[in-house]
Amino acid sequence: MGDNLISVNNVSVNFDYQENFISKKQKIHAVNNINIKIKKGSFFGLVGESGSGKTTLGRAILGANNISSGNVIFHDDERDYDLTNMNKQDLKEYRKKAQLIFQDPYAALSPRMTVRDIIAEPLEVMKITNSRQETDERVRDIAAKCRLNIEHLRRFPHAFSGGQRQRISIARALVSNPKFIVADESVAALDVSIQADILNLLKQLQTELNLTYLFISHDLSVVAHVCDIVAVMYLGHIVEMGPSRELFKNPKHSYTKALLSSIPSIDPEKRSEAIELKGEIPSALNPPPGCVFRTRCPNPGVDCKGGEITMGLTEVEPGHWVDQCCVL
Amino acid sequence: MSHLLEVKNLDVKFDTDEGRITAVENISLSVDQGEVLGIVGESGSGKSVTAKSIMKLNPGNTSYNEDAEIILDNENILQFTSKQDLKKIRGGKVSMIFQEPMASFAPAIKIGAQMVEQLLIHKNINKDEAKSISINMLKRVGIADAEKRFNQYAFELSGGMRQRAMIAMALSTMPKLLLADEPTTALDVTIQAQVINLIKDIIKEYQMGVIFITHDLGVIAQVADHVAVMYLGSVVEKGPVNEILKNPKHPYTKGLLQALPDINNLDAPLSPIPGNIPSPLDRPTGCVFRTRCPHHNPEGKDGKIEMKLIEVEPGHWVDQCGIQCGQNG
Numbered sequence: 275m276g277d278n279l280i281s282v283n284n285v286s287v288n289f290d291y292q293e294n295f296i297s298k299k300q301k302i303h304a305v306n307n308i309n310i311k312i313k314k315g316s317f318f319g320l321v322g323e324s325g326s327g328k329t330t331l332g333r334a335i336l337g338a339n340n341i342s343s344g345n346v347i348f349h350d351d352e353r354d355y356d357l358t359n360m361n362k363q364d365l366k367e368y369r370k371k372a373q374l375i376f377q378d379p380y381a382a383l384s385p386r387m388t389v390r391d392i393i394a395e396p397l398e399v400m401k402i403t404n405s406r407q408e409t410d411e412r413v414r415d416i417a418a419k420c421r422l423n424i425e426h427l428r429r430f431p432h433a434f435s436g437g438q439r440q441r442i443s444i445a446r447a448l449v450s451n452p453k454f455i456v457a458d459e460s461v462a463a464l465d466v467s468i469q470a471d472i473l474n475l476l477k478q479l480q481t482e483l484n485l486t487y488l489f490i491s492h493d494l495s496v497v498a499h500v501c502d503i504v505a506v507m508y509l510g511h512i513v514e515m516g517p518s519r520e521l522f523k524n525p526k527h528s529y530t531k532a533l534l535s536s537i538p539s540i541d542p543e544k545r546s547e548a549i550e551l552k553g554e555i556p557s558a559l560n561p562p563p564g565c566v567f568r569t570r571c572p573n574p575g576v577d578c579k580g581g582e583i584t585m586g587l588t589e590v591e592p593g594h595w596v597d598q599c600c601v602l
Numbered sequence: 603m604s605h606l607l608e609v610k611n612l613d614v615k616f617d618t619d620e621g622r623i624t625a626v627e628n629i630s631l632s633v634d635q636g637e638v639l640g641i642v643g644e645s646g647s648g649k650s651v652t653a654k655s656i657m658k659l660n661p662g663n664t665s666y667n668e669d670a671e672i673i674l675d676n677e678n679i680l681q682f683t684s685k686q687d688l689k690k691i692r693g694g695k696v697s698m699i700f701q702e703p704m705a706s707f708a709p710a711i712k713i714g715a716q717m718v719e720q721l722l723i724h725k726n727i728n729k730d731e732a733k734s735i736s737i738n739m740l741k742r743v744g745i746a747d748a749e750k751r752f753n754q755y756a757f758e759l760s761g762g763m764r765q766r767a768m769i770a771m772a773l774s775t776m777p778k779l780l781l782a783d784e785p786t787t788a789l790d791v792t793i794q795a796q797v798i799n800l801i802k803d804i805i806k807e808y809q810m811g812v813i814f815i816t817h818d819l820g821v822i823a824q825v826a827d828h829v830a831v832m833y834l835g836s837v838v839e840k841g842p843v844n845e846i847l848k849n850p851k852h853p854y855t856k857g858l859l860q861a862l863p864d865i866n867n868l869d870a871p872l873s874p875i876p877g878n879i880p881s882p883l884d885r886p887t888g889c890v891f892r893t894r895c896p897h898h899n900p901e902g903k904d905g906k907i908e909m910k911l912i913e914v915e916p917g918h919w920v921d922q923c924g925i926q927c928g929q930n931g
Binding site: 323324435436437438465466467468469470471473474492493494495496498499519522532533534535536537538539540541542543545548550551554 | 644645760761762763790791792793794795796798799817818819820821823824826843844847848857858859860861862863864865866868872873874875878879
């Protein structure tokens with residue numbers, strides 16, 4: 275267990291759903307039986323379309339969602355935290371070590387607080403610093419690391435562009451000196467030139483501060499560029515997982531193949547080689563039995579059409595895991 | 603042959619409390635029948651404002667310059683003032699597809715009723731005919747159970763389906779020009795691929811002209827015939843899509859391409875364009891890109907070179923300051 279920071283063991287997250295007060299209570303299967311290990315210092319990517327459960331899984335790992343079954347263990351230097359079995363004190367400690375960067379830098383920052391107060395808030399809420407001077411020092415320190423000017427600290431968020439705001443959110447996430455960061459679609463709302471800047475910053479901070487990331491994104495080219503390990507999610511399941519280069523060069527699952535071919539190529543001469551997936555992602559209220567992808571699979575086998583093959587990852591190459599339905 | 607749409611020397615300015623903002627300056631573009639013109643640029647570059655000018659949809663504080671012309675079908679839209687004339691354009695000759703289909707359908711009116719309403723405004727037909735045209739159009743864009751969907755509300759449809767319904771609605775009046783403002787940005791990649799293919803089929807089938815606005819160069823490469831690259835309200839480079847993406851001349855176009863993560867070339871570093879896009883209140887004189895230009899063209903840096911597009915290859919136009927900078931490296 276030495277080099278893992280997070281172990282996710284058989285985690286499922288269900289939400290109760292009731293259309294109106296007389297109808298039957300149903301369960302939304304948002305995340306199903308997920309097993310992942312996130313190594314220390316890795317840049318772990320989670321990709322999938324909307325509704326695939328990637329955000330729910332990210333929140334579950336942060337302890338922001340209830341976990342219906344299974345457990346998540348955070349391996350700290352001195353001790354392990356079991357997220358499913360944590361008291362308030364432990365949760366407070368864990369919050370210092372695991373932080374979240376949001377998608378929309380316009381919505382994530384309070385318009386009524388100065389940048390200094392925004393970045394300082396976690397320190398004050400978590401009672402990490404003891405004096406205003408100490409707080410200011412840490413704020414200035416992290417702001418410099420995130421390439422914000424000291425004079426920016428006195429201003430309000432409205433004075434900043436999207437890229438600068440995202441740097442403020444990053445500074446706020448990092449000020450408590452966490453070890454683990456969940457970045458949920460953190461570059462999705464940015465223009466390409468700013469996106470490149472923020473990705474480079476995240477990479478640089480990773481080496482400087484010894485961070486481990488869970489990077490959630492729908493953009494495969496971004497994930498391919500920054501992540502070491504990638505897991506592809508579909509309808510609450512991981513359908514393929516492996517080292518990013520290997521996975522993008524040699525995708526095994528039909529869903530991964532379709533996703534990769536759907537990325538619009540920058541070369542105008544290579545038009546439309548997309549494997550077109552029919553229809554849309556089914557409802558998580560009523561996922562198809564067996565392989566969840568079979569309703570849209572472009573080349574389904576006889577067995578999986580009937581839903582007789584259960585979901586489960588098989589290792590096809592060292593470290594490269596694929597759902598068994600597509601291996602057969 | 604005259605173009606389907608020709609925009610000449612268009613300036614768009616907004617009067618705000620903080621002063622007069624130049625949103626678009628001296629833009630000239632043209633679109634032919636059956637052709638897709640892609641407009642790319644970052645947020646704030648004036649792409650949407652340009653498109654909205656074509657339907658005169660910009661807000662009340664907008665002023666256009668006197669000598670600008672937007673000629674569609676031999677009529678100058680900018681001269682139109684009466685509601686009657688504008689009605690012919692909006693939804694009739696020109697239709698628009700927006701980024702967020704949930705925000706563009708009225709939430710409390712059935713999809714079908716909205717489609718019928720606009721057909722009745724633009725076509726001389728009765729309700730039953732309008733209904734059958736709408737249902738056929740919904741079928742054409744690949745919506746299963748079109749009759750059922752016709753009687754549903756926008757919230758009952760998924761994102762991809764809503765965007766298809768939006769396209770069906772925009773096309774049902776048979777416009778000559780389609781303005782598509784980031785139509786695939788809010789969609790997942792697999793759904794985006796479906797919608798792009800649909801739009802391409804429909805353009806071929808109906809031979810309309812299209813202005814396709816997006817910030818995604820990959821999408822542009824897939825759909826456009828010609829591309830105009832906009833920065834801070836000016837076109838800095840325009841030409842055939844192959845030329846622009848494979849042989850870019852302007853440092854801004856080059857910068858955009860270098861900032862884009864390419865899945866086929868994972869070793870290439872991501873290089874951001876330095877600095878931030880200036881506020882339109884504080885628009886640089888001379889070359890608009892000079893505050894962020896990585897090259898050191900002393901005259902360009904001083905703002906002494908005026909913006910002016912020059913034809914470097916047949917059909918490939920580049921801003922003159924950008925040509926000099928581009929040659930330097």
